[in-house]
Amino acid sequence: MNRRDFFKASSACVLPVMIDGFGMKALARDSVLVQSLLQTTAANTDRVLVIIYLNGGNDGLNMVLPLDQYPAYTTLRSNIAIPQASALTLTGNDTTGLHPAMTGLQSLYNDGKLSIVHSVSYPNPDQSHYRATDIWMTAVDSTQTSDSGWAGRYLEDRFPGYPTGYPNTNMEDPLAIQIGYLTSTALLGSQGSMGIAISNPDSFYQLVGAASATSPGDLPCCDAGDLISFIRQQQALSVGYAGEIKKAADAGKNLATYPTSGTNSLADQLKIVSRLIHGGLKTKIYFVSLGGFDTHSGQVDTTDNTKGAHATLLAKLSDGIALFQQDLKLQGIEDKVIGMTFSEFGRRANSNNSKGTDHGVAAPMFVFGSGVKHSTIGTNPNLSDLSGTGTNKDIKMQIDFRRVYNDILNDWFGAGQSKTDTLLFRNFPTVSLFSNMVESVTSGDWTDKNTWTVGRMPFPNEFVRICPGHTVTVGQSVTMRNLKLDGKLKFAGNYKVKLTG
Structure with a gap:
């Protein structure tokens, strides 16, 4: 494994900071770990994006319910269908409902702070977890690849020259923070990760020793020494961020009442995010995740379709977002933050014989925050017009996911249309997420x-x-x-x- 491949796959630095029991670990590929961490003074505006990744392929048809097509819906998935009487209704929208576990998002929708983007995918979709995730993270066509992520490219363009000269008085904080063990592909720049990840620092210290032990004389030769030297460099650079993050964590305060730590991992992550934002950290992008959505079997309870594994996940998603939004409102900063959910693909329109669903195509996204202007983008999927045959029927795409990215980059962050087209490799029409028009x-x-x-x-x-x-x-x-x-x-x-x- 060469130096570049090593850092692409797994290079990491650790920040000696703990927040709510999480340690701070910074990930880097090549030398961009430093790049992303150091460029953090929220360039032209203080707007923030929170990305929520639903790992495994979320069943959108069990989450956003087509009330206008219930006979077709129950025919397609008779063994897992949510009873129509249990669906949560939405103000001003008699055609669409939410899973009964999602009362928090129901309230956000009714308050005008949640947009449902229907049937999101891309042309010629891939149903491999790895490849589909890569496409969503890098914003490429299914026939293309990229070594950088869509968010990483934006950060790299916005903060040119990184890591040289960073951190500095204008950019003291990390550009992006991921709550987890690794930074995602979405945060990669052309040379490495533009973000840091919260994790356990012990593994880093075991690998490279104390930060002061940087003498070339204690390193092995050639590639191995080069790699260890580079990791030590990243650790030294990341220490400055550790201080800024700790300062923000100490200054920030959660005003919403979150569930007991460990009962909702997404809420735990979002609690940290809101605290850091409230504490004045100028980080532009936060990345959090919730796993377990690969529900091939046992998706619902054996006796009650409104309960079960997927219902538990949806409750965590809904409660986590709702509490996060409440926290931001109480802190007086909700206008500066928007969030989005995504999963690598949806599930099939029809259920399988194991009370589950197999890999599919299109699924809804949620975009949330006081900045969204439209409650729905697109319409309920047409269950009478599905692709595939027999028991392999898929929901057709209405909205290319890169149209959502377009609005986030161009309208939310103000990158400009020409620059946004470059970052996404071509033009994608707006979906008017942040425009009244x-x-x-x-x-x-x-x-x-x-x-x-x-x-x-x-x-x-x-x-x-x-x-x-x-x-x-x-x-x-x-x-x-x-x-x-x-x-x-x-x-x-x-x-x-x-x-x-």
Whole structure:
């Protein structure tokens, strides 16, 4: 294994800091560990992104329930279907419900702080855990690969020259922090990880000894000595971050009441994140995870489909996010933070004979925070129009996941469209996550979901813009909050447009 491959796979440095029982371990590939950790002064704005990875392939059809297609839903998965009477209803949305374990996210949705992005995937999807995860983390097509992650590329571009000259008075904190044992591919820059991970520091000290033992004379020759020298360098650089992180942890305070430590691992992680943000840490991106979603069998309880392994996971997800959002609100900082969930793929539309679901394709994402502007992006999956045959039926993609990344980079972080296109390797249309305006993306019919950025017909309470060069055909009377007409409306009859202001 050469030096570059070693750091790509597993290089790590440890920060001698403990927060809520977690130690601080910084991961690096090549020499970018230092790069990400040192570039942390929240460049042009103080906005923060929290990424929640649902490891294993989440069953979206058991999480976001198509109330408008329940007969088809129960036919596809009769042995695991959630009873319609148990589904949690959503304000202003009589077609969609949530799993009964997700009362926290129900409240966030009803408060306008949760956006459901339906049927997210990418063309020619892969159903291998490893490859699918890599695609989501790097934001490439299924026929391409990349050595860097989508978030890492953003951080590397925003803080050029890292690690040279970092940390400094303008950038004292880590660029990204992952709560876990390793930093994910999503945080990789071109030379290495742009983030640090919280873990046990003992393994690092056992490997390289005390930080002061850096004399070249105590190192073996060649590659082995080079690797140990590099790890020691990263440790020395990371010590500065340990101090900043500890200072933020001491200054920050959790104001929400989280569950007992160890009962909800996601809540434990988000508790640390909110405390660090409240304490003034200027880290741009936090990465947390919840595992166990590869539910091939035993997904539901033997006697009650509303309970079981998946219900437990969904409760942890819902409770963790809801408490985190409550904490941010009580701290007075919720406007600066948004979060998103993702999983490497969804599950099949039909269940299997083991009360589980197998690897599928599209699934919903959640984007949460006070900054989201639309409650839903896309529509419930069409259960009468599935890909595959027999018992291998998959939900078709509506929204490419990179359209969500586009809005986070361009609109939330303000990278600019040209720069965002470069970071994602090409242009992806907005889904208007952070814009009040629903815009046309092409000429078409008003009722055609493909006409609009939000992947559905505009709601009566939304602002609408017909973009230049687009002609939208109106075949019914429509209501909206306001209309910006930079293109054309074509009426197919004596129909009216009502503006509510």
